[in-house]
Amino acid sequence: MGAFRHSSSLQRVAKQLGDRATLRVLGPDRKGIVAACSDLLNRHGCSIVSSEHYTDYSATPHSMLFQRILFDPEGLRDRSEVKTKVQELERKFGVKTKIDWRDKSPKVAVLVSKHDHCLWELLLRQQAKELDCEIPLIISNHENLRHVADTFQIPYYVFPVTPETKLEQEQAQLALIEAHDIDVIVLARYMQVLSKHFLSRYADSQIINIHHSFLPAFLGGRAYHQAHDRGVKLIGATAHYATLDLDQGPIIAQDVVAVSHRDGPHDFVRKGRGLERNVLVRALQAHLDQCVLVYNTKCVVFSD
Amino acid sequence: MGAFRHSSSLQRVAKQLGDRATLRVLGPDRKGIVAACSDLLNRHGCSIVSSEHYTDYSATPHSMLFQRILFDPEGLRDRSEVKTKVQELERKFGVKTKIDWRDKSPKVAVLVSKHDHCLWELLLRQQAKELDCEIPLIISNHENLRHVADTFQIPYYVFPVTPETKLEQEQAQLALIEAHDIDVIVLARYMQVLSKHFLSRYADSQIINIHHSFLPAFLGGRAYHQAHDRGVKLIGATAHYATLDLDQGPIIAQDVVAVSHRDGPHDFVRKGRGLERNVLVRALQAHLDQCVLVYNTKCVVFSD
Amino acid sequence: MGAFRHSSSLQRVAKQLGDRATLRVLGPDRKGIVAACSDLLNRHGCSIVSSEHYTDYSATPHSMLFQRILFDPEGLRDRSEVKTKVQELERKFGVKTKIDWRDKSPKVAVLVSKHDHCLWELLLRQQAKELDCEIPLIISNHENLRHVADTFQIPYYVFPVTPETKLEQEQAQLALIEAHDIDVIVLARYMQVLSKHFLSRYADSQIINIHHSFLPAFLGGRAYHQAHDRGVKLIGATAHYATLDLDQGPIIAQDVVAVSHRDGPHDFVRKGRGLERNVLVRALQAHLDQCVLVYNTKCVVFSD
Amino acid sequence: MGAFRHSSSLQRVAKQLGDRATLRVLGPDRKGIVAACSDLLNRHGCSIVSSEHYTDYSATPHSMLFQRILFDPEGLRDRSEVKTKVQELERKFGVKTKIDWRDKSPKVAVLVSKHDHCLWELLLRQQAKELDCEIPLIISNHENLRHVADTFQIPYYVFPVTPETKLEQEQAQLALIEAHDIDVIVLARYMQVLSKHFLSRYADSQIINIHHSFLPAFLGGRAYHQAHDRGVKLIGATAHYATLDLDQGPIIAQDVVAVSHRDGPHDFVRKGRGLERNVLVRALQAHLDQCVLVYNTKCVVFSD
Structure with a gap:
């Protein structure tokens, strides 16, 4: 994977800890989605570095969930498997997701x-x-x-x-x-x-x-x-x-x-x-x- | 004159020094107006505590002068005389003026x-x-x-x-x-x-x-x-x-x-x-x- | 449970949605703790309203995890069960936790x-x-x-x-x-x-x-x-x-x-x-x- | 005199109006100093562009006066005369003064x-x-x-x-x-x-x-x-x-x-x-x- 890059505060501190990736989720608020994402990353060897999650109850026609997880994919063997599983979550919960491996600069x-x-x-x-x-x-x-x-x-x-x-x-x-x-x-x-x-x-x-x-x-x-x-x-x-x-x-x-x-x-x-x-x-x-x-x-x- | 009142920073510091009054001037910029105001107050026994003066060269049709003088009227014997002299300045320079003696609260x-x-x-x-x-x-x-x-x-x-x-x-x-x-x-x-x-x-x-x-x-x-x-x-x-x-x-x-x-x-x-x-x-x-x-x-x- | 109270932004928007509780976690960073907490709350009928999680890699002698979950306990039948399970997490991961049900004002x-x-x-x-x-x-x-x-x-x-x-x-x-x-x-x-x-x-x-x-x-x-x-x-x-x-x-x-x-x-x-x-x-x-x-x-x- | 330079707000607006100079005064507060400075500049053909004046009554052993006058020396024929007159003010009032003609950049x-x-x-x-x-x-x-x-x-x-x-x-x-x-x-x-x-x-x-x-x-x-x-x-x-x-x-x-x-x-x-x-x-x-x-x-x- 790519060399360490200095974009963010956590990356900088965590220099020796390997790269960081993000998973963003947006969609109707469904019970269980937060746990499902954390669990999925965890089961595939990723550590969650930081995460933030917010539900907008004023959104119409239904409440909307917004989530960002910054994770360390060091222990991950197969990216495509995570990708597939995330797509399953997309279908199950009716949300949109985006994974950025951040191994090359935009x-x-x-x-x-x-x-x-x-x-x-x-x-x-x-x-x-x-x-x-x-x-x-x-x-x-x-x-x-x-x-x-x-x-x-x-x-x-x-x-x-x-x-x-x-x-x-x-x-x-x-x-x-x-x-x-x-x-x-x-x-x-x-x-x-x-x-x-x-x-x-x-x-x-x-x-x-x-x-x-x-x-x-x-x-x-x-x-x-x-x-x-x-x-x-x-x-x-x-x-x-x-x-x-x-x-x-x-x-x-x-x-x-x-x-x-x-x-x-x-x-x-x-x-x-x-x-x-x-x-x-x-x-x-x-x-x-x-x-x-x-x-x-x-x-x-x-x-x- | 009225007792000391705590409205402003200078008044507070200057507690023992007596009251404060302001003279404000607004009008077309004319050479000599700043000196004339300072001089007038000075000649009538007033000390200038602070003053600020600004000329707006972008004003139309002519540059505009804005001035505020905070002064100590302690040594002043006759307010009406100052008032009369300020009115003379008004006429001479074509400006508007306002004196506030600040001896009673608005x-x-x-x-x-x-x-x-x-x-x-x-x-x-x-x-x-x-x-x-x-x-x-x-x-x-x-x-x-x-x-x-x-x-x-x-x-x-x-x-x-x-x-x-x-x-x-x-x-x-x-x-x-x-x-x-x-x-x-x-x-x-x-x-x-x-x-x-x-x-x-x-x-x-x-x-x-x-x-x-x-x-x-x-x-x-x-x-x-x-x-x-x-x-x-x-x-x-x-x-x-x-x-x-x-x-x-x-x-x-x-x-x-x-x-x-x-x-x-x-x-x-x-x-x-x-x-x-x-x-x-x-x-x-x-x-x-x-x-x-x-x-x-x-x-x-x-x-x- | 207690009546709605207006302390925070989310509570206010969520007036009709019932009360809010928080789970805070502090301790050495361990893989799986984030997922475990989310999952526990989810399995007991709680919805996660918002959450934030941060890992301090500069802490000594080991990285420290800080987590705050704001959740809606509406679907929860038995608080004591959640409490017991959270205590199990405490022991398993070696962290400290604090649940606030927020049903009475401090x-x-x-x-x-x-x-x-x-x-x-x-x-x-x-x-x-x-x-x-x-x-x-x-x-x-x-x-x-x-x-x-x-x-x-x-x-x-x-x-x-x-x-x-x-x-x-x-x-x-x-x-x-x-x-x-x-x-x-x-x-x-x-x-x-x-x-x-x-x-x-x-x-x-x-x-x-x-x-x-x-x-x-x-x-x-x-x-x-x-x-x-x-x-x-x-x-x-x-x-x-x-x-x-x-x-x-x-x-x-x-x-x-x-x-x-x-x-x-x-x-x-x-x-x-x-x-x-x-x-x-x-x-x-x-x-x-x-x-x-x-x-x-x-x-x-x-x-x- | 030097070409127009863009250092300050007033200079910029006043592009066509010629250069700006400053007179700064610092010393024990004396009645008449403000009027004297304004008057001096005025009598030598200078227009006052802006000025600020402040008296520190908390200074020891006596109140201190601070003044800055930004003026337009366009109508001034002889700088040395102004300089001499300002030095007279220095002696008369026991203050320190500094004139900057601002015709060359520091x-x-x-x-x-x-x-x-x-x-x-x-x-x-x-x-x-x-x-x-x-x-x-x-x-x-x-x-x-x-x-x-x-x-x-x-x-x-x-x-x-x-x-x-x-x-x-x-x-x-x-x-x-x-x-x-x-x-x-x-x-x-x-x-x-x-x-x-x-x-x-x-x-x-x-x-x-x-x-x-x-x-x-x-x-x-x-x-x-x-x-x-x-x-x-x-x-x-x-x-x-x-x-x-x-x-x-x-x-x-x-x-x-x-x-x-x-x-x-x-x-x-x-x-x-x-x-x-x-x-x-x-x-x-x-x-x-x-x-x-x-x-x-x-x-x-x-x-x-």
Whole structure:
């Protein structure tokens, strides 16, 4: 199995103990499902490192169960057997499950325009092993940030998008993304609205966007200027999965920072940069550590 | 002059030094206004305790100056002379000024419905001398909170409001408020929309409302339920001056608190209670300490 | 079984679903313990509402497991049978367990001196059903806060403590506390150091103290004055279990608030009041909701 | 006069309005000093952009005045005349003053060891014009971070320090620092204790250090490990001026972040990295924008 990687707190402490895998379960709440999952892993030689389980009794039409188990598969001889057994649980309880063996890092494509702060943050955090992923390529509609990519020796591809060429360029982007076998797309202040076609290719909560406001306040463009006009005393940033409804996708993380009358629109933008990069990294970390479960328009975000 | 009162940090430290007064100035930025104000106070025997001054160069059609001077009028013989001189400055520089001698506490009327948390907070903070005001009466449209008022021996008046009786009841409320010579009206989760008539009687930034969301998100009623439906990760509260545009008045203070998937709508409400009372008190403190200057739809909030 | 009580988020949502109980497990990490607990509860008709489980690999001499299961015992016929089976698990795995059926509210005694802010907060939160407990008595070494107790019709006992009478008074306090069958003692700014004798009677993490600093900075008395002298830019408060080592007990909760050069020692005290009451309530909530597991000198605090 | 630079909020808004200068005043509180300063600037053609003034009545042996005026010297013909007049004020009122014309950026030397996070942050913020300074050189006792310096094309000098060579190496460092006419030295996790000799050469609040704890908790080395052992629920970082008393210098900025039982010592270190870089940048910004006035062992930090 793969070498130890530093994505999470437990992995780090547990360096000598081997790799970690996760089992996530989502579905209608049924008596016995928690015990069944723990028992299954246990019987196949896996130790449970940590687990979290939550039941949403306000969900309709029936209560929903969300579960995340981080386990040590060291004593496991046959992965496929566990997989088969988990599929049996799926059928028996009518739930959805996802196993991640975490023996190779997920691949992340970063899309940017001209703002560099989120890109720097992502690349520095990945380099510091705070993001458990590979970043094999950066895509932009402008040349501006090539030097950042170069610093980390990551290929940088430019697709100049115009209203006329947009769909065509997106096709080329998608081809590149698929060629690299990308797992997650991060829109790091990418100033283009993705087409329905693009979004539906990665519709399974695989595109993370950072919006420069405390959603649902200040939808759309020039959010900081809207906020300044309104005279708010806090500004926010929101990381969410991109869906067909612009700025309406499930929220993964949010944060705010204080502003005062002394702060002009430029200061909102400056303070917002600090916020955006932090919120985006926090959301991506949660995603990469398999802490997020999406249900309807909301995210359950477990602690790692 | 009045006895020492504990409203602000400087007053407290300066106990032996006598009272404090404020001079606030708002208007088009003109060279010399800052020096003129300091000089005027100085020449009349007042010592400047602290001052803050800010110029908004983004204001239109011309830059705007905002100034707050906290001064010690101990050495002042004749207030009316200072008043006259300040009025001369008003004319010379084309600004608005406001002097508060702070020798008697402002009078606050609190309007409530059924939620008690903001009312308790206001009364406890006033009792602890953290709010520099008197609260001579509490007005409600329900009997529910009479016991809270009784605890602090404050008269509690009930005006049951129905769509039919609303204007009539407001007239009676206004008569009572005027009879008590009220300076500030605090809507401490008062669940009625005030009429245009009522609002225009206290239109000079004299009505403070607490809204249970991070405005401008989730306007109107059931804000926490709206927030829960959207799946936000932070909830907020906003204190603002009430104006004719519902939930659109100048924002004085805002704050947020984290929520998670474990929090149902009831938890949003519970966590929100803690927020609302804090934000409302902070806004009222700023108002009572003469730290707020309103310009167009925004508040300049100086530190005390 | 007892009526529904509003202590926690899940209980509130689950109003119609019956009561909630918790099983907490602490001990050396053994393969199979998680599955065994879930399975046991399941086989006896209990549904798991939520659970959290964490393994501390840095503990010495061996890894330690911490687990909290919130379950619905509605379908359970015989509590004693579950108890017996859990004791079998204890022996088999060498762990400690604790079951709380939560069908009656824990009883809390509050000890105070002259500061009223923590006492008001505790009583208001309990009244608002945000603290799942009864408060049958308040003990003080001064008469000062009797009016607060009277407001909530709670008996208030005064034991004037002097160096000479201290041990004798403590005996009387302990007799009263035991007569009321108290589960938790809260030192809500009680300005006396408890004797070794008193502490050892409630040594099993049953005494919660609020210290007015960000421990371990500023141990002992006049913490805010120490902080002011040092020129800190944040002040803190710490809730911890009281142990024989003054201010050294396991920390349950901490928080901070910003201060500036404008804040004198009195402002530190004032701002600290807001902090202390919040941190104390948060710690007591975690304790009452059986979210805390103490190991050596530290607390594992699970989310409710 | 120098070109516009983007250090502060007001400068940015005021792009077309010319440069900004500051006058800072510190000394015993005397009636008339505020008016005198404003008046002086005004009479010489300077417009006051913003000002803040604070009197510390708790200072001993007499009240202390702190003042910062940000002014626009556009209409000023003769700087030396203003300088002379300000010196007259110094003598008349017995205060200390400092004028910064801000027409050239201060020069900052960054000292590092092996941790890169603070260095990246300083260089990226300087590049984004969020730090109003030049960084002409980076000094280290290790080769490790040369690639970071190279990315920004900043000279990187290595002085391998051993107990034997320490004083000698410091001499060489000081020679280099003086040759570059450095105004501020930033210890960006420089893991060496500077000698008394070095410190006294830049004793006038010119050396800023970042300490990885919430001072005064956890002095000295391995602060995060100390914090983990104590079981704290928040960790902190502190930026302060370095003085002869290790970790005892005047505090400029502090912040904290929450930790939980899930966080091992490595997670404290990881979370602390985010804190340290933010706190250090905030402190350096305040210093560079001439917002800090040091008195005894404390900093008055005005808003910009």
